[in-house]
Amino acid sequence: MNHSLDRETSRLNPALVWLVVVGIALVGLMAMSNTLLVELTASAPASVAQASLAPGTEGLLRQTASHLSKMLGGASVGGFPGFEPPDDDEKYRRKIKDQDYSAEDLNGWVKEINNFLNQITKRNPGQSLEELLERQGLSQTQIREFVQSLQQAHYTAKGMSGHGVNPQTVLTLDSLMEILGVVPW
Template structure:
């Protein structure tokens, strides 16, 4: 009986050896693929972060557009809705529609725009405004309109410096625009 067991074992040995070799090879391939996967995922956060906007950017863009809109008679800015003064404030509504605001109001609104743009820059370092707006989902025409509105506001503030708009506020806006890859003119 021992003799027949040896014959069966000798027939199985090559099959077992082959299974062992294939198994080891598969384990090796799995280990290599896991290593590759770990390496890919380790580099993923940087590319994923570049592929999307930082949390809160959309709200900052909306606020920027709203304040730009105030200075542009309530017009829509780059696909964002125009500014609507409260319905029960006729004086404020006329002020926006007729663009009859004071230098103090322009200063305040542009300081707010500067604040929002500064936060956008901090949250999305190294990105241009055009890239940010593209990632926000704006189409090319909306991007041009948003950037044009920003340039118009810079021009308005620069033109109002002689009647009290702060040159520092205007210079800060120009600096943020440059950081975002938008020339002020």
């Protein structure tokens, strides 16, 4: 009887070993697929807001907002802090606060805005300004405020074109706004 039990056990052993090996392999595959899934979901952005901006874009957006802020009396633009003139330049502080700037001032600021927007478009080809601002983490209200500030700057510069604002500066802004998907007024 002992002898027949050994024969039955020996017939079961290969089947049992095979089941154990297959089970271990399945557990390993499941663990690998779970790890891969976790890695994929961790590395892929869940939304546009979590996607990263091209290097330097955040600073360029901040500088653009700062120059737009100058035309708005130093108010914040799209969640970016407002422009603060140096404490030791009372004349400049008054100019910004009272929005008492000249067409030449405006021309200079719009040239700087053009410079920043040009760099933004080169670093982020094919991206609209709204997409970039969303990636920056701005809310829809802040994005609208930023875009409206840019449109207002365009409107003001266009109104002063030829009267202290170089018409080419306005044309450059037109072109950059078109590339960024911003409709001028």
